[in-house]
Amino acid sequence: MGVAGAPGVQGPAGPTGEKGDTGERGPVGEKGTPGVGTPESTLVAFSVARTTDLTASNSSGTVVTYDDVLSNVGGAYDMATGKFVTRAGGMYYFVFTGMTKVQYRLELKKNGEIMVSMYESYPGERQSSSNSAILQLETGDQVWVELQMGEYTLLSNDNRYLTFSGFLINPA
Template sequence: MLKPLRLRTMRLSIVMLLVAGLSEGQAKDEGNEIHMYDLTHEDLADTKVEDNNSGLTKSATTVNQSCEPPIYSVLMELGALRERLSATVRALEETNKKLEASEKNLFALNKTVTELSKVDQGQSKVAFSVAQPLDGTIGPVNVLHPLVYKHVLSNVGGHYNQHTGYFTAPVRGVFYFTFTSFCWGGSEECGGSLYHNGNHKVSWYGRSPNHSLSASNSAILLLQVGDKVNVHLWRNMKISDNGNSYSTFSGFLISHL
């Protein structure tokens, strides 16, 4: 009787243990399901938030992209700006060239004005005109005779010497000289020359047994400061006048150098 009772008791214990195990396992499974359900719900909520945030980010990105100009438009504007800048630089360079040319022209003009101002101030004014004051004839003489024109018509600058008959150049420049002679009819031959520093340059000559005659000549000479110019009567020649100033000697400065 004991054995069957023990066996039955063991069987009952095993059944209870199985029932208890199943109950515990079911309870664990239900706890797990509740926990998983909660996580799934939170996850869904988080997903919705993330989706909302993603939507906001996408919307902000879309707005930013719509506000920003396309890159090719920016490049085109930069290219146009560069062209305008290059054109401005070229225009400034041309303006600088014109200004430099104007400065050179202004410098040359100022130099010319200064030179003209010096001339106006009398620093470079040179001119004279003189004549023989005699009523008669000089010559004939047996030497080359320097003529002294003592009747001074003008002597601008005072560079003609009425006591020696010489003109002395005050500046380096180009000068014009002219001289005339007069001879009574029936006189001997008439002739003379213009001399520069004792060197013959140009001459006049005349001969008329029956009539009076007059002759002249002129020259343009380059003179240095201190050079001397005068007129000489040839040997055995004559020159005449009667106070009417037929025989004259004149000169003036054309341009100083």
């Protein structure tokens, strides 16, 4: 017998054979890390009103508190403090109103910083205004309406002329 020669060119593939039997099941894998649970609802919306007048302090700004909760879905508005405290970050819309017969200066504040404000002064005539803002908020941010110190008075009664509302537009 002589020496084996070099391999030749591979020929064409043959026809596919029949499917074989299922093999044995492999061993159980390691247990994974726990999941994050059910996601919280991202529906956040509140609307509150004040049914009594409010006179500003002469020494510091006064957080406007509201005594009538029209809605508070998500529970982020705190009636005791008058502040909205973000539980879910995202883009929010806020609107607030004021009314007086004297004058007033209201500010929408985020964590103590003025975002938008409004001022009315036309003594003797009732006047009403509103302002709004869209704010990017992080969890824990606080938003409120503040009556600035001075000779300022807001008017309201059971007709609810003073309001503050907000809702989540888009979660972070």
